[in-house]
Amino acid sequence: MFQALPAPIHELGRLFEEAGQELALVGGPVRDAVLGRSSADLDFTTSARPDETEAVLRRWTHGGAIWDMGREFGTLGATRDGVKVEITTYRTESYDPTSRKPEVAFGDTLAGDLSRRDFTVNAMAVRLPSLEFVDPFDGLHDLAGELLRTPVEPAQSFDDDPLRMMRAVRFVSQLGFTIEDRTAAAIRGLAGRIEIVSAERTRDELVKLLVGAHPRRGLELMVDLGLAEHVLPELPALRLERDEHHHHKDVYEHTLTVLDQAIDLESPEGSGGPCESPDLVLRLSAIMHDVGKPATRRFEPGGLVTFRFHETVGARMTAKRMKKLAFDKDTTKAVARLVELHLRFHGYADSGWTDSAVRRYVTDAGPLLQHLHRLTRADVTTRNRRKARALARAYDDLEERIDDLAAREEIEKIRPDLDGNRIMQVLGIPPGREVGEAYAFLLEERMEHGPLGEDEAERRLRAWWEDRG
Structure with missing residues (x-):
């Protein structure tokens, strides 16, 4: 299987051998090759010190680009003919107990270097150019047994x-x-x-x-x-205790089931469809959608358990946790918004919505509408088949109404019938706070009544302005 390595890699091995140094492919690429998978990353380890590695790479790349940002840790990289390699000198390491940054010391043997790898399945190597397979910790056996x-x-x-x-x-x-x-x-x-x-x-x-x-x-x-x-402490916190007097759904198991069901609703990988698998935002929102429940749980008379406003509390908790984990702002904002909106549909299931309410649902979801569709459907985990079917039918109906309104009104691009410049012209006012208030009024009218047309929008705007005195 290792004969299939790109030709430049075999040449690289010969160059190290000519320089009197050892070179071996290590880690994930070896594991993936044994599993029959391709690997974009090619990581190597060598007996050569960084300066010696650089000299070989100069020959291999014919004077091409070499990067050495990891030289302090013994790592250099290069690319040739579309093949990217990273090569690290054999290492032994010790750690400060208060930090995971290693104190690097160069080692002398391949076996010693492999001993510092994370798991035996990643502690296998292939020597180059001989293609000798090296497995001092029986990683192949563990790989066959799918054991870490x-x-x-x-x-x-x-x-x-x-x-x-x-x-x-x-x-x-x-x-x-x-x-x-x-x-x-x-x-x-x-x-x-x-x-x-x-x-x-x-x-x-x-x-x-x-x-x-x-x-x-x-x-x-x-x-x-x-x-x-x-x-992610919010996840184990969902394992709310249950007793014989206060029966309620196991929120932790429910959350994991919602995750499974959300994944099932992703578009196939490579399809270009909405929420293409794997969709990180959808999966995170499934995990976090109920994290506000522990903080909002109340025991009501008769054994009823409530979680009022858990979606709002949960959205704040989600944003806080994701910020602490250093997620980017866009992902954090998207996931928190989905958590905030995930219960919005249930008002539709209880009573029919007006067109105005449907417009608000779409506008509030914005570019996350397809994610919200899937999260809402995934959140149905009831064992009552009749209830589950009723909820599915209700959401089918909501999606049909959204599609119908979208066809008639471009619902996902709702704007007032007049823009800011026209508002200033009609009212004869300069830029300022009052323009924003007039814009908000017209947007509310648009939401409530649908497209008005410019003439009717101007009439209502003037009437609103006169009522303000």
Whole structure:
């Protein structure tokens, strides 16, 4: 399988051999090749020190571009004929207990370098140019058994680099693997160490987990092993206690089911359809949509449990958590808005909406309308089939009305019938606060009554202005 490596890679191996140095393909590319998958990243390790690596790369690229931003850590990179490589000198590392940044020391052996990898399935290598397969920690056996195990004692591995704990649950989501018992126990005992890792790096692992093939399994492990308490505490908080007097839905299990159902509603990957899989915004909103329930739970007379305004509280909690995890502003705003709107439809199911209410629903959702459609449908987890069918029919009806209004009114681009310049002309006023108030009045009229036409809009605007005195 490794003979199929690009020709420039085989030549690179020969150049290192001629220089009296070792070179080996390591980590994910080796694992993926064994699994029959392609890998865009080609990571190598070498006995050569950075200056020696640079000299070989100069020959390999024929004087082309080389980047060395990671030289301090022994890493250099280069590209040739569309093939990108990163090469790192054999390393041994020790860690400051208060930081995950390693104190780098160069090593002398491939086996030693592989021992510092996160999991045995990533501690396999292929020597170049000989293509000798190197597997000192039986990673191939673990790969066949779909098992995650550390090359060294798991407590030492996770204490040295706590981010590896998040990588473990991420690999469960991406690859469908199982975490070996001793490795899982070590994560459970050291989960709090994840807090020394930067928010950005933790977020990146969480995102990779969420867009993986099995995100529910990854999230369940985060909760079971205690990582979620430090990364996404709102999720385990949904495991509200239940007793014989106050029966209510298990919000945690409901949330995971909503996630599964939302994923089922994504458009196929590569289709170009709305919410194309994997859709991070949709998946995050499914996870966060009910996080406001613990804070708003009230026990009412007769055993009724309520969560009034949990969507509003949840939207604020979502924005706060995503900001703490260093998500970008657009993603944070989108997910929080979906959490805020996720209950809006239920008023439609109870009583028919006017056209005005439908316009407001579409306008409030804005560019997130397709996400809101899917989140709302996914949020139906009742076991009462009759109720589920009724809700589905009601939402079908709402979507049909939205489509009908869209065809007649371009509902997704609702604007007042007069723009700001025309408002100033009609009323004879300069730019200022009153123009904004007049614009808001006309927008409200447009929402309530549909397209008015310029003449009618001017008449109503003048009447409103006169009423103001």
